[in-house]
Amino acid sequence: MAKRGKLEIMQNILNIIQQNHSSIKITPLIRRSNMSSTRFKKYYLELLEKGFINEISSHKNKLVSLTEKGERFLERYKTIINFIKEFEL
């Protein structure tokens, strides 16, 4: 269950970025993801490592943007979850 929860959390974070025209500042992203900053950091680093998001520094702000791979994850999320359920994985 923990891992499925993890996929869901990742999808939530990516969804927030997508709803914000695919880029958002980090503070509102933490706030809208409803997680503690420690917990958020863990998922955030994983999303960065997997190449689902990018960090863009412009002026004084640090923006988080969705990559093509991140968009593909959102597109295929339902398929992944259905597949896991169907095969009881």
Next chain:
Amino acid sequence: MPFGTGRMIFEGFAGPPFRNLFKLGIGTELFYSFVIITCSLMVYYGTKELYELSSYKGIKYFRQAFLFFAVAYFFRSIIKFLLLYFGLNELINFSPITFGAFGLLTQLLFVYFSSMAIFYLLYSVMWKKWNQSSYNIYLLNIAAFVIAFVSILSKNHFVHFGLNVFLLLIVIFVVYVSYKNKKKGHNLYLIYLLWSIFWILNIIDILIPNLFQGLQLFIYIASTITFLLILYKVIKNVGAN
């Protein structure tokens, strides 16, 4: 081309060993292996993107199971070819100085990959319930190697049969435990169970060839149907991609 070369080539291919080969249905064997290997690889590559995006362990073990099935079937085809070509019943009948060592190595790899394929399939369903340690996979690999070594070291058919019945009992136990905890019936377990039964019959068919004389075609058809059923379920869920 020297005179008579054509006839020599023809005799080479249609001489006693090859005549035997065609008589015993190498076409059926090749077609069967081709279908199973293709189905397995289609499942493996069809789920590649889902795994790359999710890194989900259950999908990883599920894919590994099919990759190992494909490799096992490749070695199975080699064994069948050798047996049919030399008109032998069992690999142990090979002379050690001709194909004996090659045949035994192929058998070792076939039994190892077959056992691991079944273990991976079970693990893909059970990994969350078991202690999620990476040692589990090492232990399963060791178990598969032990089974493979026993299968080549022992010339006793009862040992081969007993090992595979033991494997089947493990599958039935795992399927039963998983099925018992489900509120609603799930036909997947039935498919897995049938699949494991036919797979183990395939292993026994290689290790003790005369045991299922006359039932071979039935085992082949039933195994193909179960593989196609799982492939259909995968394609339905994954989509055209």
